[in-house]
Amino acid sequence: MRELGIGVIGYGLMGKAHTYAYKVMGFHYDPPPARFKLVIVCTSREETAKRAAEHGGFRFYTADYMDVIERDDVDVVHCCVPNYLHREVVLAALRAGKHVYCEKPLATSLSEAAEMVEEVRKSGIIHRIGFQNRYSPAIMRAKMLIDEGFLGEPLSFRAGYLHPGYVDPNRPMSWRLDLRKSGGGALFDLGSHVIDLIGYLLGEYRSIFAALHTFIKRRPIAPGSNEYAEVRVDDLALLQARMKSGAMGTIEASRVATGSNDDLYLEIHGTEGAIRWSLMEPNWLYIYDARAPSEPLGGMRGFRRVETVGRYPGSRFPSPKSPIGWLRHHVECIRDFIDSIVKGELRPPTFEDGYRVQEVLEAATISSQRGQWVSLPL
DSSP, X not given: OOEEEEEEEOOSXXXXXXXHHHHHHHHHSSSOSSEEEEEEEEOSSHHXXXXXXXXHTOSEEESOHXXXXXXXXXXXXXXOSOGGGHHHHHHHHHHTTOEEEEOSSSXXXXXXXXXXXXXXXXXXXXXXXXXXXXXXHHHHHHHHHHHTTTTSSEEXXXXXXXXXXXXOTTSOOOGGGOHHHHSOSHIIIXXXXXXXXXXXXXXXXXXXXXXXXXXXXXXXXXXXXXXXXXXXXXXXXXXXXXXXTSOEEEEEEESOOTTOSSEEEEEEEESSEEEEEETTSTTXXXXXXXXXXXXXXXXXXXXXXXXXXXXXXXXXXXXXXXXXXXXXXXXXXXXXXXXXXXXXXXXXXXXXXXXXXXXXXXXXXXXXXXXXXXXXOO
């Protein structure tokens, strides 16, 4: 079995999630697609890097990301740093011949994303962007049904991603609230996932009309500080979208949705059927078949729950009937990425997919500024 050396750059939430995936992959898949060495982890400071190595089980640690990229025993680089650092980390890793898994969004701007796509095209290296929600069994089943024509002609959709974390006006500034470092607010942070899922299920976007709003326009620069900084990223993004297929719909991304938790949802209506899914109820895909008889007294019409649960093909643990959770999507996305490396097959979601999402992010930003529809491609 092939052995791959893993280097992780950034050890926040996503760096930990990616590391976790390698630690448990052999339980879910026996055998896994490859053997792994957790070689080295990088954070911005030596002391946090040392702690990350101890916590994650890495052999080495560093505060310089080039130490990760230049190691001969590192085959795969995970880019889990803030958005504004994606470009330089990814380009350096590609030029060093490393396979790259980059967190979303691909970049802070379309021009940066284009440069990354061009570099990966030249290199021919196996790579991936972290749109792990494609790897929910329910979404995988929805994709099959749509491709088989279950919906008939797709007509309309509504989708969103809702978080409550920025409702508190005393939550201090961070890189996610810094326009230069994040590229955008709720739109980039949460909207990128929704935009990808709708594009994955329904095809390419044709045009966007958007309104972006910042409710809390200044925040403390640090916890308990009396000094404030201006917030220039959106708390709420509302998009109308037209697809090339003719379908139309709405996309919402909010970080001020009081009462929500991690509420990613979608609903798609077609001429012959409909589907619903929610990340907060991930074990079920709801489907409606308009071809079913409606009489007598409703016949067999109505939304039906399909028990997708943990039914990943080939997974051996804990059970195909076991409920699924948030981290499992990451495990499956990374497992498929590793399998693609072993087999030499480039599989989506690729940087090209990330670029298409970046186009929508940029179109939404332009639309909000100008108050008009923006056509794609840009």
